[in-house]
Amino acid sequence: MTDVEIPTGTAAAEARRPSRTPVRGLRTRSRATAGSGRMAALLVSPTLLVLMIVVLYPTVMALRESLYGPKGLDPKTGFIRSTEPFVGLKNYADILGAAGDRFWNAFWNTTFFTVVTVGLETVIGVAMALIMHRAFSGRALVRAGILVPWAVPTAISALLWRWIFNSDGIANALIGHQILWTTEGFHAKVAVIVAEVWKTAPFIGLLVLAGLQVIPNEVYEAARIDGASALRRFWHITLPLVKPALLVAMLFRCMDALRMFDLPYILIGAQKNSVETLSMLAQNEASNVRFGPASAYAVLLFLYVFLVALAFVRLLGADLVGGTAGGRRKRTGLWFPRRAEVTV
Amino acid sequence: MTAMTSRGTTAKRRGRLLYVGVAAVVAYCLAPFYWMLVSSLRRTSDIFDTSLVPSPVSFENYRSLFGASQGFTRALLNSLVVAGITTVLALLLATFTAYAMARLEFRFKRLILTLVIATSMFPVVSIVVPLLKLFTDIGWINTYQAMIVPSMSFALPLAVWNLTTFFRQMPDELEHAAMVDGCTRGQAFRKVIIPLAAPGIFTTAIITFIAAWNEFLIALSMTNRPDMQTAPVAISKFTGATTYETPFGSQMAAGVLVTIPLVVMVLLFQRRIVAGLTAGAAK
Numbered sequence: 115m116t117d118v119e120i121p122t123g124t125a126a127a128e129a130r131r132p133s134r135t136p137v138r139g140l141r142t143r144s145r146a147t148a149g150s151g152r153m154a155a156l157l158v159s160p161t162l163l164v165l166m167i168v169v170l171y172p173t174v175m176a177l178r179e180s181l182y183g184p185k186g187l188d189p190k191t192g193f194i195r196s197t198e199p200f201v202g203l204k205n206y207a208d209i210l211g212a213a214g215d216r217f218w219n220a221f222w223n224t225t226f227f228t229v230v231t232v233g234l235e236t237v238i239g240v241a242m243a244l245i246m247h248r249a250f251s252g253r254a255l256v257r258a259g260i261l262v263p264w265a266v267p268t269a270i271s272a273l274l275w276r277w278i279f280n281s282d283g284i285a286n287a288l289i290g291h292q293i294l295w296t297t298e299g300f301h302a303k304v305a306v307i308v309a310e311v312w313k314t315a316p317f318i319g320l321l322v323l324a325g326l327q328v329i330p331n332e333v334y335e336a337a338r339i340d341g342a343s344a345l346r347r348f349w350h351i352t353l354p355l356v357k358p359a360l361l362v363a364m365l366f367r368c369m370d371a372l373r374m375f376d377l378p379y380i381l382i383g384a385q386k387n388s389v390e391t392l393s394m395l396a397q398n399e400a401s402n403v404r405f406g407p408a409s410a411y412a413v414l415l416f417l418y419v420f421l422v423a424l425a426f427v428r429l430l431g432a433d434l435v436g437g438t439a440g441g442r443r444k445r446t447g448l449w450f451p452r453r454a455e456v457t458v
Numbered sequence: 459m460t461a462m463t464s465r466g467t468t469a470k471r472r473g474r475l476l477y478v479g480v481a482a483v484v485a486y487c488l489a490p491f492y493w494m495l496v497s498s499l500r501r502t503s504d505i506f507d508t509s510l511v512p513s514p515v516s517f518e519n520y521r522s523l524f525g526a527s528q529g530f531t532r533a534l535l536n537s538l539v540v541a542g543i544t545t546v547l548a549l550l551l552a553t554f555t556a557y558a559m560a561r562l563e564f565r566f567k568r569l570i571l572t573l574v575i576a577t578s579m580f581p582v583v584s585i586v587v588p589l590l591k592l593f594t595d596i597g598w599i600n601t602y603q604a605m606i607v608p609s610m611s612f613a614l615p616l617a618v619w620n621l622t623t624f625f626r627q628m629p630d631e632l633e634h635a636a637m638v639d640g641c642t643r644g645q646a647f648r649k650v651i652i653p654l655a656a657p658g659i660f661t662t663a664i665i666t667f668i669a670a671w672n673e674f675l676i677a678l679s680m681t682n683r684p685d686m687q688t689a690p691v692a693i694s695k696f697t698g699a700t701t702y703e704t705p706f707g708s709q710m711a712a713g714v715l716v717t718i719p720l721v722v723m724v725l726l727f728q729r730r731i732v733a734g735l736t737a738g739a740a741k
Binding site for chain 1: 716
């Protein structure tokens with residue numbers, strides 16, 4: 115089984131590239147002979163159907179809903195309307211205009227949390243991965259430990275950190291100051307960031323560790339013989355070689371941070387200016403039955419996430435294949451495409 | 459001679475430094491969790507104690523959890539139903555789709571895979587808002603299906619992606635051999651691939667279950683009756699005897715109970731879970 119298994123490592127992938135064309139031809143033929151088109155349709159369509167119902171349909175509904183106003187008194191007739199009036203782009207105009215403060219505040223909070231948490235997570239995650247990669251004894255134990263923050267539900271971790279950041283809690287006892295962490299203010303942002311980074315940095319560490327493990331040791335030995343210092347080896351060998359894995363991890367962390375909800379909602383609370391994110395804003399409006407503005411917020415968040423993802427993938431695509439689109443297609447031919455490449 | 463001994467001591471020092479680093483990583487990951495465990499084992503009267511070991515150890519918080527007023531047992535059951543059904547449905551659909559993605563050649567395959575993965579990046583709130591309105595209209599609020607259906611939006615892409623990676627890692631020759639021996643592709647799938655992919659399917663099930671179990675936003679929005687809330691929502695809404703007192707002790711105890719099954723699963727299957735996570739690079 116092992117001798118036919120395809121190695122997924124970067125170096126191994128480079129090495130096998132020349133022999134690809136004949137192998138690929140053979141595979142395509144053998145797969146195609148099975149009359150797979152109809153079978154594929156049969157196997158894939160249930161999933162697509164479900165995704166259409168649970169993702170596409172609500173998205174279209176949100177777009178439509180964001181153009182409608184609330185039920186209530188009709189100013190023209192004086193009667194209570196049973197249907198929602200069409201208001202065009204008024205919800206968006208209101209969000210960006212009159213109620214703009216709340217939207218832009220949430221927008222900047224979301225952006226700030228994303229940039230800071232993903233930045234910190236990357237640094238801490240890479241450091242963790244480097245340590246774990248060197249540690250030979252007890253690696254299983256470390257790996258099990260590192261999975262614990264990932265497994266703790268975000269809602270529970272928010273409660274846990276609210277307890278830690280309590281005014282009489284352990285955090286204040288450790289730093290010897292009385293800070294009311296969970297009240298409005300910059301310290302509330304700090305609390306959210308600390309809790310978020312704790313939960314997700316190990317995850318980045320895990321992915322980077324996987325990337326580190328496929329770098330052949332010979333590369334380091336050669337560099338060491340050439341007299342490269344540890345720092346230079348890290349900067350010129352380790353970092354470029356784990357970059358694909360790291361960027362994919364960062365992309366997914368970014369997408370996750372942009373929709374942050376549970377942590378600030380539980381740790382600090384709803385409708386708190388200093389930590390309100392776009393997700394919280396949309397959910398808050400929806401739970402107050404103001405579906406029009408809520409949908410508009412949801413659509414704006416969706417667009418924002420989409421644009422960031424697009425920017426990231428463009429950046430990633432260039433980095434992964436050295437800039438040429440043709441090279442990218444060739445690269446993903448036989449190999450299972452990396453996750454970021456798939457989204458190009 | 460001196461050079462050798464000095465190199466020896468540097469190596470030794472570096473080894474010691476590594477141990478310190480490893481200890482720091484483990485402490486970073488486990489210390490907050492340990493604090494949750496310790497706090498849950500204190501009595502209400504000494505909950506603000508900062509000693510590292512609870513003295514005396516008390517199960518007061520755990521006993522109060524299962525008192526009638528909190529409805530914690532019911533919340534656990536709700537979580538189990540929602541996460542369980544979501545996982546089973548997602549796995550059922552994803553196994554077939556992932557097999558097609560990994561093994562068959564068909565048009566729009568890349569496009570479909572791209573779309574499936576793109577949905578996993580989707581902000582959940584963009585789905586919750588319109589569905590909340592829809593479910594209010596059709597009277598689905600406070601039902602299990604109102605939580606299971608939106609959960610599929612992240613569980614299904616996650617499962618498809620992980621399983622596709624697992625199926626890719628299995629050599630094509632397995633089916634070829636089975637088909638040479640007279641199996642149809644369907645039989646080869648059922649009798650050869652599924653049994654051999656069982657570990658992968660199992661791992662995917664664990665990862666999907668954890669994702670569904672940890673879900674908060676959907677469960678919060680789709681329920682307003684305490685008896686339909688899932689455990690994370692219920693715990694976040696625990697109230698103390700008086701309005702001004704947050705029952706941190708029972709919250710920590712409940713947090714431990716909700717997390718322990720996941721931690722045990724993670725410890726038992728850590729090798730496979732890590733393989734699944736890093737191969738799929740999924741949440």
